Amino acid sequence: MLSKNLHKNTDRCSGCTLTGALSVTTGVTDAVTIVHGPAGCAHHNLSLFLSISKTAKNSRNPVILSTRLKETDIIFGGENALKETISHALIYKPSIIFILSTCIVGITGDDVEGTCAQLKGVKIVPIPGEGFLGGGFREGFISALTKLSDVQNSFQGKIKSGVNIIGERNLESSAEFQYIEVERLLNSLNLTVRTRFIRNIKAASIDLIPDASLNVLRDPSLVKIGEYLKQRYGTPYYSSFPEGFAETKRFISEIAGILDMDPTDALNYETLIQEAIKKEFFDLKGLRISRKNLHLELLTSNLMDELYADLNIQVTEEGIPFRFVDTPPVGSNGVRYILTKIRKSQIAGL
Amino acid sequence: MQQIAIYGKGGIGKSTTAANLSAALSINGLSVLQVGCDPKRDSTRMLMGGKLIPTVMDLLKIKGERGIDKDEIIFSGFNGIKCVEAGGPDPGIGCAGRGIIATFQILAKLGAMDADIVIYDVLGDVVCGGFAMPMRESFAEEVYLVTSGELMSLYAANNICKAIERISKRPKNRCRLAGVICNAKNLYLEEDLVREFSDMIRSKLIHFIPRDPAVQVAELNRMTVIEDSPDSEMAYCYSDLAKKVLNNNSFVIPKPLELDALEELAQKYRPL
Ligand SMILES: Nc1ncnc2c1ncn2[C@@H]1O[C@H](COP(=O)(O)OP(=O)(O)OP(=O)(O)O)[C@@H](O)[C@H]1O
Numbered sequence: 274m275l276s277k278n279l280h281k282n283t284d285r286c287s288g289c290t291l292t293g294a295l296s297v298t299t300g301v302t303d304a305v306t307i308v309h310g311p312a313g314c315a316h317h318n319l320s321l322f323l324s325i326s327k328t329a330k331n332s333r334n335p336v337i338l339s340t341r342l343k344e345t346d347i348i349f350g351g352e353n354a355l356k357e358t359i360s361h362a363l364i365y366k367p368s369i370i371f372i373l374s375t376c377i378v379g380i381t382g383d384d385v386e387g388t389c390a391q392l393k394g395v396k397i398v399p400i401p402g403e404g405f406l407g408g409g410f411r412e413g414f415i416s417a418l419t420k421l422s423d424v425q426n427s428f429q430g431k432i433k434s435g436v437n438i439i440g441e442r443n444l445e446s447s448a449e450f451q452y453i454e455v456e457r458l459l460n461s462l463n464l465t466v467r468t469r470f471i472r473n474i475k476a477a478s479i480d481l482i483p484d485a486s487l488n489v490l491r492d493p494s495l496v497k498i499g500e501y502l503k504q505r506y507g508t509p510y511y512s513s514f515p516e517g518f519a520e521t522k523r524f525i526s527e528i529a530g531i532l533d534m535d536p537t538d539a540l541n542y543e544t545l546i547q548e549a550i551k552k553e554f555f556d557l558k559g560l561r562i563s564r565k566n567l568h569l570e571l572l573t574s575n576l577m578d579e580l581y582a583d584l585n586i587q588v589t590e591e592g593i594p595f596r597f598v599d600t601p602p603v604g605s606n607g608v609r610y611i612l613t614k615i616r617k618s619q620i621a622g623l
Numbered sequence: 624m625q626q627i628a629i630y631g632k633g634g635i636g637k638s639t640t641a642a643n644l645s646a647a648l649s650i651n652g653l654s655v656l657q658v659g660c661d662p663k664r665d666s667t668r669m670l671m672g673g674k675l676i677p678t679v680m681d682l683l684k685i686k687g688e689r690g691i692d693k694d695e696i697i698f699s700g701f702n703g704i705k706c707v708e709a710g711g712p713d714p715g716i717g718c719a720g721r722g723i724i725a726t727f728q729i730l731a732k733l734g735a736m737d738a739d740i741v742i743y744d745v746l747g748d749v750v751c752g753g754f755a756m757p758m759r760e761s762f763a764e765e766v767y768l769v770t771s772g773e774l775m776s777l778y779a780a781n782n783i784c785k786a787i788e789r790i791s792k793r794p795k796n797r798c799r800l801a802g803v804i805c806n807a808k809n810l811y812l813e814e815d816l817v818r819e820f821s822d823m824i825r826s827k828l829i830h831f832i833p834r835d836p837a838v839q840v841a842e843l844n845r846m847t848v849i850e851d852s853p854d855s856e857m858a859y860c861y862s863d864l865a866k867k868v869l870n871n872n873s874f875v876i877p878k879p880l881e882l883d884a885l886e887e888l889a890q891k892y893r894p895l
């Protein structure tokens with residue numbers, strides 16, 4: 274049945290807006306995040322968040338506080354509860370405080386911006402997290418990044434160098450692996466990473482955002498943020514991490530193009546790596562794998578077409594059972610990773 | 624127990640009418656409870672000698688729901704009339720509608736709706752679900768609309784009809800429109816106009832209250848007209864209303880008008 278109310282017809286990005294925003298704000302290690310709403314909103318999101326972080330082997334212990342709104346705060350406004358929670362947050366000596374508003378304060382119309390503006394001495398960033406405004410996890414994620422791309426003190430016009438990584442998917446178990454691969458690709462062009470916006474960084478690093486010569490977005494859904502930073506600081510952007518061999522090479526050559534560099538050496542090196550991978554997994558040639566347990570994004574990605582072209586590996590209804598529920602892996606080593614997994618399934622099936 | 628709710632455009636005279644109605648009913652020997660459902664908290668002022676009484680929401684804020692006692696929120700006013708004010712947030716903050724819901728829950732839990740007749744005086748329009756609370760199950764079964772002949776006042780009354788119509792469709796709901804009270808602004812053929820409006824929405828004009836300075840004089844004396852000038856024409860007028868309310872037995876689901884029809888009606892009574 275096609276019902277939009279059925280839970281199974283929602284995707285992973287339709288989760289609570291707060292979770293999306295939290296996945297960003299908790300990436301700032303010296304921050305406190307305040308969830309402005311009933312205690313349950315913070316508790317539920319935090320449990321979900323911690324359990325996902327655990328599988329993502331990302332052992333962070335972010336400080337998350339709740340304003341614990343009760344009925345009287347809804348009737349009379351929750352601004353006092355917010356002020357009290359902010360003073361409590363100061364105990365943790367945060368470099369920055371994020372305020373995530375929940376649905377109910379969006380309805381009652383608490384003036385979060387106005388309340389925060391009255392408080393001096395610590396940087397406070399309100400982030401809209403009202404799910405009923407439309408959207409879910411993804412919108413919360415983008416809304417948090419957008420707000421954070423706006424908190425820098427004005428740009429000093431310094432000499433630009435290095436690359437910012439924008440919008441890493443902190444709740445994906447392969448997030449760190451994805452980063453390492455992209456960093457490797459950038460290094461092959463003699464580029465270094467400046468700010469990971471936002472993953473495991475200090476608040477002070479956010480101020481360095483304007484200094485990079487390029488922003489690399491995790492995926493094209495972040496183009497708005499790329500455009501905003503380009504407009505504000507003149508930093509060009511590349512719109513996605515690469516998936517598959519061809520995109521990886523394009524990533525190298527196009528980034529070199531943007532920065533007016535010569536990609537020849539980096540490309541030659543990448544070709545060697547890709548050839549080695551093909552050779553390493555030559556024995557899988559002609560294998561049929563079942564589509565049953567594959568992430569939709571993976572099924573529709575170029576990566577699977579490449580596996581077919583290079584190694585005649587086909588996704589079919591029958592095929593050997595193969596489980597891969599993550600989004601498509603990144604870079605040449607991502608291809609290697611998925612091939613390793615396929616081989617494991619093959620061995621298990623023998 | 625008879626429970627009635629009074630709705631109408633802001634400033635049209637709901638509280639004045641409610642307080643005088645309460646006063647007249649109590650003079651007739653009935654026990655009366657008037658509940659102001661408006662954060663402005665001024666519904667019962669004329670029954671309380673001009674005082675603003677502490678509100679249910681004030682107490683909820685200070686004591687929490689469990690600590691509230693009946694006699695901290697029910698105050699005895701003119702002729703023993705029980706007065707309650709819901710109260711609510713300061714203007715521009717919080718959620719007044721939720722305040723009304725909370726008030727009704729507290730009153731119900733305390734068993735405070737206890738009188739021969741309970742009158743709910745509700746603010747302006749039915750702006751959100753909270754202000755429809757008095758019309759919900761087990762509260763007011765009779766709604767009176769207070770309106771003048773002014774187009775915008777009729778427009779507001781018509782909108783309230785929409786709320787009554789919607790709510791009356793719910794299973795078990797017994798809330799009905801009990802009639803229209805014309806609180807006059809001394810307009811041309813005003814009584815005829817409001818009567819025709821009442822008929823069009825399938826209700827009836829149950830009473831006409833003229834505009835009379837005695838009302839403002841009483842207000843300046845911090846009283847209802849019933850208390851201030853019991854032998855005046857206005858006092859008789861409100862007593863008359865009280866009798867009609869007690870004897871009324873025609874309650875309907877109204878049929879709200881389209882704006883066109885409403886405007887056409889107003890055109891018909893265009894001042895010469
Ligand atoms: N019949 C009348 N004759 C003269 N003055 C009147 C009459 N009815 C009401 N008034 C005056 O009109 C003013 C507004 O009345 P009231 O406060 O009762 O309106 P309301 O509908 O309760 O307003 P709100 O929507 O703000 O609660 C008061 O000053 C009152 O004295």
Ligand SMILES: [Mg+2]
Pocket residue numbers: 637638639661665666744
């Ligand atoms: Mg009033």
